[in-house]
Amino acid sequence: MRRRESSMVSLAIILGAGLCAAPASGQWTLTVLHPSGASLSNAVSASGGQQAGWLDHRAGFWSGSADSWTDLHPAGASWSTATSAYGTQQAGYAAFGVPSLPRAGFWTDTASSWIDLHPAGANHSYAWGTSGTQQVGEVYINGSARAALWSGSAASFVDLTPAGSSAAAFAASGSRQGGATSEGAALWSGTADSYISLHPASANSSVVWGMGGSLQVGTAYFDVPVPHRHAVLWSGSPGSYVSLHPSEALESEAKSTDGVYQAGWVGFAEYSVAALWHGSAGTWENLHAATDGTWHHTIANSVWSDGEMIYVVGIGVLADNATIHALLWTRPVPLPGTLVALCAGSAALLRRTRPEWQPASDRRVAASSGAGMGVPDFFSLSNRCNQ
Numbered sequence: 001m002r003r004r005e006s007s008m009v010s011l012a013i014i015l016g017a018g019l020c021a022a023p024a025s026g027q028w029t030l031t032v033l034h035p036s037g038a039s040l041s042n043a044v045s046a047s048g049g050q051q052a053g054w055l056d057h058r059a060g061f062w063s064g065s066a067d068s069w070t071d072l073h074p075a076g077a078s079w080s081t082a083t084s085a086y087g088t089q090q091a092g093y094a095a096f097g098v099p100s101l102p103r104a105g106f107w108t109d110t111a112s113s114w115i116d117l118h119p120a121g122a123n124h125s126y127a128w129g130t131s132g133t134q135q136v137g138e139v140y141i142n143g144s145a146r147a148a149l150w151s152g153s154a155a156s157f158v159d160l161t162p163a164g165s166s167a168a169a170f171a172a173s174g175s176r177q178g179g180a181t182s183e184g185a186a187l188w189s190g191t192a193d194s195y196i197s198l199h200p201a202s203a204n205s206s207v208v209w210g211m212g213g214s215l216q217v218g219t220a221y222f223d224v225p226v227p228h229r230h231a232v233l234w235s236g237s238p239g240s241y242v243s244l245h246p247s248e249a250l251e252s253e254a255k256s257t258d259g260v261y262q263a264g265w266v267g268f269a270e271y272s273v274a275a276l277w278h279g280s281a282g283t284w285e286n287l288h289a290a291t292d293g294t295w296h297h298t299i300a301n302s303v304w305s306d307g308e309m310i311y312v313v314g315i316g317v318l319a320d321n322a323t324i325h326a327l328l329w330t331r332p333v334p335l336p337g338t339l340v341a342l343c344a345g346s347a348a349l350l351r352r353t354r355p356e357w358q359p360a361s362d363r364r365v366a367a368s369s370g371a372g373m374g375v376p377d378f379f380s381l382s383n384r385c386n387q
Contacts, residue, residue: 027331028290033313034325035066038237043313043326045256046304051313052085052092053326058106059092061085064328074114082107084129084171091137102126104137104148117150117377119157128170128179129211136177147179149190149308160188162195171211173259176236178208178216185218187236198234200241210302213259217244229253231264233279244277246284256302263303263312274300274314274329287310287312287329294319298327310332328349 033051034041043053045060052061058073072090073080080094081102088109093102103118104127118125119139125148127137139157147160160177161167162181169179169188177188184199185195185206187371199206203220210217216234220243221227230245231254245252246266251273262277266284271289283384288298295316302310312329 026286028287029330030290030292031065031328031330032316032325033062033066033069033328035069041326042082042301042315042324043328044301045090046302046311046313046328048087048304049086049306049311050085050090051326051328052082052090053313054081055326057081059090061090061109062326062328070109070175072111072114074105074111083127084313086130086132088199089130089132089383091127091135092387093126093137104135104139104150106135106152115152116258117148117154117157119148119154126168129177131172131174134172134177136179138168138171147177147181147186147188147220151186158191159351160192160195160197161301162186162192170207170209170214173213174213176211178211178218180205180207185216185220185234187216187234196237198238198241200232200238208234209254211257212257215262217257217262217264219253231262231266231275231277233257233262233277242280244281244284245282255300258304260305261303261310263300263314265299265314272297272299274298274312274327276300276303276310287314291316292331295327296322298330305333 033043040055041055043051045052049063055069055146057079058071059082060066060069060071072082073093077094077096078100079304082089082090082092088104091106093104099254103116103123104125105114105116106127107113108329117127117135118174121141123140127135129136137148139146139148145166145168147169149158149160150156160169165181167179167181171178175189179186183197185208187196187198188194200220202207203225206216206220208216214235218232219229220232221229228244231252233242233244244254244262249266249268251267253260256263264275265272266275273286276285276287287300296319297317298314300312300314302313308330310331310333313328315324316327317324
């Protein structure tokens, strides 16, 4: 009890300091998107006033409030997930039949608009991202994970996987796609031959989780001195690698960028906190400081800005029963010259093992269908490859 009480006191002190250090342009406002009566919810993507994700294993999106939930669950599906949104398009996947295996697809704001992207001959597939015109993801063919690119139909499937590798694509921006191969973080421009490795030489493995404008964000995994991960930022080449990892943290991960801001989480000894960066490690903001003590852990999954407001979506784990709830943070864009608050928190991870990306579908299917969710696997519920 003594250790627990000490940790909570430390957390309260630091979170209070973070609130006091908020930018002059305004405090963060926290909105709980989880509707009354729901069991689990997750907001994974923010774009154009929408927050896409899932609610009790049904795909859908919010428009800024809990009661704005719009259900996208396709007719005949046993479960579904929205993983990305851009404009009026939402990408994701849904499971049909027996066995209940996921099929990649996308929507345009209604459940009846579902378009199945599942390629002929594939065992199962996932759509992880959309640029509004293209969809990216992961397809399993003969047991091999293949990075996938579509342009609105199953027949448009393009295999981005370099020869001799396995791969997945998690994000798209303009004409480029980002993800990972067996060798590490990857960037493509529409074909397998366009593959560029972004893998940092000092890392054990790496992955691109999000893209925006000319920027890519993700995670680099290291083994020394102990297995851990760092949030990272690139701008199109391996030499552009920038670490976003705060020096005071144990671990960190960047999940999304809109081309200006980067969203993810920072981990300390016993807690994780949702985080926002603006291009460097020293700019990180502790979004957990906007919460009221209800949440044991928070993670930011996506960031989007319209030039006037910043929108960040993610999840919080309730302190009393460890259930996952979708959250939305909003704040006015800081005025030019305004110092960004640097809010460090005594926070950390529920899971400390290194979850390198690898083509293993069982973990993704279990997380998506809700199997084994009594005590949440934080990495599975926060990363795009496990929504």
